Amino acid sequence: xxxxxxxxxxxxxxxxxxxxxxxxxxxxxxxxxxxxxxxxxxxxxxxxxxxxxxxxxxxxxxxxxxxxxxxxxxxxxxxxxxxxxxxxxxxxxxxxxxxxxxxxxxxxxxxxxxxxxxxxxxxxxxxxxxxxxxxxxxxxxxxxxxxxxxxxxxxxxxxxxxxxxxxxxxxxxxxxxxxxxxxx
Amino acid sequence: xxxxxxxxxxxxxxxxxxxxxxxxxxxxxxxxxxxxxxxxxxxxxxxxxxxxxxxxxxxxxxxxxxxxxxxxxxxxxxxxxxxxxxxxxxxxxxxxxxxxxxxxxxxxxxxxxxxxxxxxxxxxxxxxxxxxxxxxxxxxxxxxxxxxxxxxxxxxx
Numbered sequence: 001x002x003x004x005x006x007x008x009x010x011x012x013x014x015x016x017x018x019x020x021x022x023x024x025x026x027x028x029x030x031x032x033x034x035x036x037x038x039x040x041x042x043x044x045x046x047x048x049x050x051x052x053x054x055x056x057x058x059x060x061x062x063x064x065x066x067x068x069x070x071x072x073x074x075x076x077x078x079x080x081x082x083x084x085x086x087x088x089x090x091x092x093x094x095x096x097x098x099x100x101x102x103x104x105x106x107x108x109x110x111x112x113x114x115x116x117x118x119x120x121x122x123x124x125x126x127x128x129x130x131x132x133x134x135x136x137x138x139x140x141x142x143x144x145x146x147x148x149x150x151x152x153x154x155x156x157x158x159x160x161x162x163x164x165x166x167x168x169x170x171x172x173x174x175x176x177x178x179x180x181x182x183x184x
Numbered sequence: 185x186x187x188x189x190x191x192x193x194x195x196x197x198x199x200x201x202x203x204x205x206x207x208x209x210x211x212x213x214x215x216x217x218x219x220x221x222x223x224x225x226x227x228x229x230x231x232x233x234x235x236x237x238x239x240x241x242x243x244x245x246x247x248x249x250x251x252x253x254x255x256x257x258x259x260x261x262x263x264x265x266x267x268x269x270x271x272x273x274x275x276x277x278x279x280x281x282x283x284x285x286x287x288x289x290x291x292x293x294x295x296x297x298x299x300x301x302x303x304x305x306x307x308x309x310x311x312x313x314x315x316x317x318x319x320x321x322x323x324x325x326x327x328x329x330x331x332x333x334x335x336x337x338x339x340x341x
Contacts, residue, residue: 016205023208030215039247039303041232041333043239049323071311119313123306124233126315127332131235138237182313 042127042134047174062103063110065094069129071120071181084128091136095168108140108168115174120181130172137170144168228253228270233308234337241331246299248288250281252314253307267310269318281321305333 067087068076075082077090095111097104105111113133117126138153144164145153153161230253241247251270255263259275269276271284289297302322306315322330 020201020205020208023205023212027208027212027215030212030219034215034219039241039244039331039333040238040336041241041303041331042235042237043301043329043331046319046323046328046330048326048328049320117312119311119316121312122308123310123312123315124308126312127233127235127308127334130332131237131334134237177312177316181311 042130044130059112060106060110063105063112065091065105065111065113067113067115067129067133069115069117069121069125071118073122073125075129084125084132087129087132088136088139091133092140095136095140111171113172115172117177118180119177121177133172134170137168140168141165225273226251226270227256227259227273227275228268228307229256230305230307231309232305232333232335235332235334236337236339238334238336239331241301241303243299246292246296247301247303247331248285249303249305250284250318251305252310252318253305254310267307267314269314278317278321281318282325285322285325285327299329300327301329301331302327303331303333 066076066078070076075084075087077087082090091113094104095108097107115129115133141161141164142153144167145151145156145160148164149156149160153164156164228251230251252267253270254265254267255275263275269278269281271280276284285302289300292300304315304318319330322328
């Protein structure tokens with residue numbers, strides 16, 4: 001029987017030369033199947049559902065910023081036709097009321113934005129409008145953060161952000177949409 | 185005069201490729217971590233609108249998706265062109281949503297259930313009617329954290 005010499009036995013290693021090839025293969029597989037995380041959007045909190053009929057609350061009209069988007073995708077802000085491009089500026093003016101005007105919100109805590117749409121409203125239009133309203137609040141919060149702490153809102157620790165949000169609460173109330181323009 | 189000596193043999197030292205597998209493995213791990221295998225075939229056409237005030241959804245294991253859009257070409261004959269809901273890889277109706285949410289909830293550890301976000305991937309050409317129905321159903325199922333999926337756009341109009 002031939003004896004295995006010590007020298008030969010020491011050479012019995014697994015050849016790692018193909019390791020790179022295997023890794024390449026896997027790499028290419030993952031490269032092809034990957035879809036890098038791009039899930040982003042407007043984060044919204046819905047109001048809880050209740051079976052009881054909602055009580056009608058009458059608010060002082062000066063504290064309500066009514067936004068209506070109809071089935072023709074036209075915008076009605078405080079009962080007057082408006083352009084989406086002005087929406088952000090007008091919402092900010094309404095909430096902060098820098099000149100203490102009689103017809104705008106008494107103070108930011110009382111300001112309510114009421115959003116209403118038809119069932120036939122285009123989703124794109126709805127989202128654009130919603131985006132502008134969120135942008136208005138984000139801008140207000142950011143300005144306040146800069147004024148108070150000299151830092152942008154996103155960079156603040158959670159409790160300071162909460163303090164700002166408490167003074168400028170985001171109240172967007174969405175009414176049940178009307179039936180107009182429902183797709184058949 | 186001194187003469188230059190001719191170098192002998194192959195003078196160029198070779199770059200060692202021993203670390204190549206390591207580099208490749210590093211890339212491999214990167215892609216393995218960021219990858220999300222496409223789990224659902226899209227049966228409805230969804231082109232999300234674009235917006236500016238976006239939030240990124242970080243924890244993928246806590247996100248479920250509801251797609252709303254018009255059926256793709258392949259399914260038009262069978263399902264028509266009216267906007268439809270897709271849950272997972274199936275066409276669904278509003279009534280299927282509670283079960284879908286419940287199934288997802290059971291997969292998530294109890295203390296994280298409050299953090300579940302529903303991502304609404306809605307085509308920009310659908311009307312609000314169907315979106316509203318879905319929203320109402322989500323409210324009834326107490327799934328209140330939602331996210332209107334959108335693409336980033338610049339500030340300008």
